[in-house]
Amino acid sequence: MFENLREDWQTYERDWARQGLWVMLVYRFGRWRYGIANRFVRWPFSFLYRLLKLLSQILTGIDLPCEVRLGRRFLIEHFGGIIISGDAVFGDDCVVRNGVTVGLRHRGVRGAPVIGDRVDIGAGAKVLGPIRIGNDVVIGANAVVIRDLPDNCIAVGVPARIIPRPPDRDPATERTAAGQVA
Structure with a gap:
């Protein structure tokens, strides 16, 4: 501990x-x-x-129950309105911002997201259901993710659509593409 x-x-x-x-x-x-x-x-x-x-x-x-499995260096960047299901799993170096929900898609149906390493979740995003989020993923502000995301992509919109990450991997470009303020 x-x-x-x-x-x-x-x-x-x-x-x-x-x-x-x-x-x-x-x-x-x-x-x-x-x-x-x-x-x-x-x-x-x-x-x-x-x-x-x-x-x-x-x-x-x-709301971060102790039943959640967190990787190392989990960062809550901004506080307020964050709800994480006790069944969720996070990899290392994940970032969560205000207004994020990570949890069940339907009431009474088990299954929460499994989130990979180095995932950046923008303000107001919702990641719902028994889905898998790959490594090195950026989820844009207010995106609603209800299906699996592969490694190295950006997810934006409602429902989220997948955009490949640029090969240069410039963080300022990624945040702007994901709808976050640079």
């Missing part, structure tokens, strides 16, 4: 004011408590986790 916390501290530029860091601290605590084998010993930590999670949801507007 402490190695992850050190890495989170660096990912959030060592800034205690970043709400994403607060959420990650609560998330890491929630994951850590699952390692306590004795349920009677674990119970007070579970109670504390539930209180901290509720407090972080109220203060930040971010």
Whole structure:
């Protein structure tokens, strides 16, 4: 847990004011408590986790359950209105912005997205259903992704259409093409 916390501290530029860091601290605590084998010993930590999670949801507007599987260096760039299903899986170096939903496509139907490494999800985007998002993908602002995305692409629109990423991989060009402010 402490190695992850050190890495989170660096990912959030060592800034205690970043709400994403607060959420990650609560998330890491929630994951850590699952390692306590004795349920009677674990119970007070579970109670504390539930209180901290509720407090972080109220203060930040971010719902990140500890059941989500996150890769390393997960970055919540902007806070507010972020909902992530407990069944979701994220790879390493993913970025999520405000207004993003990653979760179930239909109520009562299981299956949340599995997201690869180095995926950048723009503000207001929705990634829904039992789909797979490849590595090195940019999902544009307000895009609605309801089908698999291959590696190395940009997804824009409602429903999202796929645009191959330019070979030069200039981040400023990618953000502009994805509908995000450069």
